[in-house]
Amino acid sequence: MFxxxxxxxxxxxxxxxxxxxxxxxxxxxxxxxxxxxxxxxxHRWKPVxxxxxGLTHYEKAxxxxxxxxxxxxxxxxxIVGFWLLxxxxxxPPAMRSLILCFAVGLAMEVLLVGRGIELNHxxxxxxxxxxxxxxMKREMFLDRRGDTSEQLxxxxxxxxxxxxxxxxxxxxxxLHLYGFFRKKAxxxxxxxxxxLLLYASSQIISVNWDKMMASGDDDFLNSLIHTVxxxxxxxxxxxxxxxxxAFALYRKLKGFAFFRFLVFLPYVTPVVAMATVFSxxxxxxxxxxxxxxxxxxxxxxxxxxxxxxxxxxYLFGWELSGLFAGPSLGMVTAILFGVWSYTGYNAVILLAxxxxxxxxxxxxxxxxxxxxxxxxxxxxxxxxxxxxxxxVITGLIGTFQAFTHIYFMLSSTVNKxxxxxxxxxxxxxxxxxxxxxxxxxxxxxxxxxxxxxxxxSLFSRHQHFGD
Amino acid sequence: MFLNYRNQENVLNRYFILMLVAVLSLAPFIYMVxxxxxxxxxxxxxxxxxxxxxRFENYAKAWQQA
Numbered sequence: 001m002f003x004x005x006x007x008x009x010x011x012x013x014x015x016x017x018x019x020x021x022x023x024x025x026x027x028x029x030x031x032x033x034x035x036x037x038x039x040x041x042x043h044r045w046k047p048v049x050x051x052x053x054g055l056t057h058y059e060k061a062x063x064x065x066x067x068x069x070x071x072x073x074x075x076x077x078x079i080v081g082f083w084l085l086x087x088x089x090x091x092p093p094a095m096r097s098l099i100l101c102f103a104v105g106l107a108m109e110v111l112l113v114g115r116g117i118e119l120n121h122x123x124x125x126x127x128x129x130x131x132x133x134x135x136m137k138r139e140m141f142l143d144r145r146g147d148t149s150e151q152l153x154x155x156x157x158x159x160x161x162x163x164x165x166x167x168x169x170x171x172x173x174x175l176h177l178y179g180f181f182r183k184k185a186x187x188x189x190x191x192x193x194x195x196l197l198l199y200a201s202s203q204i205i206s207v208n209w210d211k212m213m214a215s216g217d218d219d220f221l222n223s224l225i226h227t228v229x230x231x232x233x234x235x236x237x238x239x240x241x242x243x244x245x246a247f248a249l250y251r252k253l254k255g256f257a258f259f260r261f262l263v264f265l266p267y268v269t270p271v272v273a274m275a276t277v278f279s280x281x282x283x284x285x286x287x288x289x290x291x292x293x294x295x296x297x298x299x300x301x302x303x304x305x306x307x308x309x310x311x312x313x314y315l316f317g318w319e320l321s322g323l324f325a326g327p328s329l330g331m332v333t334a335i336l337f338g339v340w341s342y343t344g345y346n347a348v349i350l351l352a353x354x355x356x357x358x359x360x361x362x363x364x365x366x367x368x369x370x371x372x373x374x375x376x377x378x379x380x381x382x383x384x385x386x387x388x389x390x391x392v393i394t395g396l397i398g399t400f401q402a403f404t405h406i407y408f409m410l411s412s413t414v415n416k417x418x419x420x421x422x423x424x425x426x427x428x429x430x431x432x433x434x435x436x437x438x439x440x441x442x443x444x445x446x447x448x449x450x451x452x453x454x455x456x457s458l459f460s461r462h463q464h465f466g467d
Numbered sequence: 468m469f470l471n472y473r474n475q476e477n478v479l480n481r482y483f484i485l486m487l488v489a490v491l492s493l494a495p496f497i498y499m500v501x502x503x504x505x506x507x508x509x510x511x512x513x514x515x516x517x518x519x520x521x522r523f524e525n526y527a528k529a530w531q532q533a
Contacts, residue, residue, distance in 0.1 A: 245488055248481040262489040269496060277499045287499075344492060 023341055034445070037438040045435030057170045057439035063216025067208035072450070074204035079454055081197030220440055222416075223424035224447070229327035230406075230420055231399035234338035239391055241339065242346025249347065250354050260351075263344040275337065275408035279305055282333045305409055308417040328417035334406050338399065353387030354380070391456055400448050 044050030053063070062068045213221055220464055246261055249256060266274070281289045284306035291301040307329035314329065327335065357380065365375040403422040410418055419427070421444045429435035503525055504518040 244484065248484045248488075251480060253478070257517045259485045259489060262492060263485075265496060269499075273499055274495060277495050277502070281495065281498065281501075340492065340495070343488075 014262070017094060037441050037445075040435050041439035041442050043435050045438070046432050047434065050435070053435070057436050058443070059216075060436065061217045061220050061439055061443060063212040063214065063221075064208075067211040071205055071208045071212065074201040074208070076454075077197050077201035077204075079458060081194045083194075083458065084197065085194030165454070171410050219419065219427075220421075220424050220443075223421050225421045226331060226417060226419060227400055227402075227421040227444075228326070228330055229339065230335060231396055233327060233335040234342070234399050234402075235392060235395040237335070237339045238342045238346050238395065239350075239388065242350050242391075243342045243388075246349035246350040246354055249351055260348065263347050265344065266341045267345040269341075271341065271404045272408055274341065275405040278333070278337045278340075278405075279409045282336075294309060302329060305330050305418075306415050308415060310417075328415075330409075330415040330418045334409055334418055338402070341405070342395070346395075349391060350384065350387055353384050356414065357383045389455075389459060393452060396451060396455070397448055400444065400451070 042052060042054060044053050059065055059370070084327070169380075209221075249260060249263070253259070278403040283289075283291075284303040285291070286301045290304060294301060310326050310328050311332055312326045361379050361383075362375055365379055370378070401422055402420060403426065406418055406420055406423055407426070409415075410423070425437050425440045425444070428440060482516060501518060504521045504523075505525075506518075509518060
């Protein structure tokens with residue numbers, strides 16, 4: 001007995017020794033820098049180390065820490081609400097999230113169009129009051145500023161609640177009908193608490209985000225919004241287009257290797273060169289290639305990469321700002337680059353996943369008289385879902401860290417709407433604020449980890465890894 | 468559409484999609500190659516798509532500077 005455990009110990013020791021170089025490298029170049037960044041973020045560190053500052057940097061970045069925590073909790077509530085709502089659905093997770101994202105997106109959109117209009121109204125009203133106050137020679141300094149944001153949050157909260165409740169009733173009705181037709185309606189156990197959670201969390205997020213914006217670093221918080229735009233835009237487009245290309249390449253085709261090479265080409269071209277070329281093509285000048293193309297179609301020239309106007313204004317004429325305005329035109333150009341360079345990579349990975357699906361499954365489905373859509377829905381989607389899941393996770397992580405091409409597409413300070421998280425971190429470093437920028441880096445790191453964990457807990461149960 | 472794997476009619480559709488993707492992914496690349504042969508004046512004037520002459524000295528310069 002003793003001797004067995006002894007040999008086991010010896011073997012463990014041997015294995016440990018073999019592992020040591022790898023683990024050592026990982027600790028030296030992976031874990032220690034992260035710890036150092038955290039250490040730096042707690043200190044005043046302008047080129048050289050200064051005094052200990054505790055969480056001051058974090059407070060400066062995200063404002064009120066309690067409202068930041070509340071926002072995070074509300075995000076978690078959002079996920080729980082989503083889970084409660086869709087627990088009984090039979091759709092595959094991708095379909096479910098698509099339906100729900102669409103519904104929630106629509107809800108948010110309508111909610112905030114109303115709110116945007118109301119906000120503008122309040123802002124002008126407040127400006128009138130402020131000018132009046134100045135005339136009366138009242139003190140209008142820092143304290144007053146805090147007041148305005150609170151008032152604004154309160155007032156916009158009212159408008160928000162009104163639109164929100166009307167919309168949620170509609171949404172609930174729609175979802176209930178949907179569940180009814182699916183014979184899966186569970187009002188008390190699923191739909192109602194789920195909707196309540198969704199509604200409450202959206203309210204909490206909107207109120208607390210306003211508070212954070214009022215007391216925190218606007219540039220950084222806005223850059224987080226831009227990161228989310230870039231990330232979601234790039235990942236959804238590149239995976240759906242990649243899937244399409246993978247299907248086009250799937251099964252016998254003449255010139256398969258040639259097309260696969262062409263599709264993969266953007267991924268291997270150097271990012272710096274292509275980002276420069278893209279900023280030439282989508283230049284702000286009237287003579288840039290994309291504007292010449294638009295001129296052929298008879299459209300007015302756009303300012304593309306240097307344009308901070310949100311696309312909702314171009315598309316619908318809404319004058320919103322912040323999270324609900326959607327990405328700016330400059331951001332759309334950056335997304336186009338992301339899609340251009342990564343779609344081929346996705347296509348090749350998804351193609352590998354497709355070819356791994358055994359063909360006899362399709363044959364069997366064919367014998368049973370399944371339609372093309374049915375075999376796609378019940379064979380391809382479930383068996384491809386681990387690959388898609390992998391690409392969504394790695395894609396989101398990659399786009400949250402995106403830096404190079406956006407950096408090369410930036411033209412000085414013109415396009416502020418292109419400042420994503422990592423660009424903002426770099427900007428703070430270039431200003432010599434090492435401590436502050438490492439605090440921002442730590443925040444981004446934590447966000448990425450939370451996002452990944454949330455995805456795993458939401459979707460990994462539904463993956464078919466092949467039994 | 469092209470979901471139907473056993474149908475051979477959709478080969479045309481597939482070629483169409485692939486050609487479109489190929490053109491889109493190649494175009495910026497070709498433009499990069501063309502720009503590499505231009506003089507500085509031509510490269511910054513984006514109206515010019517084709518270099519007036521093939522300036523291989525750009526490559527020689529890049530090689531020497533590296």
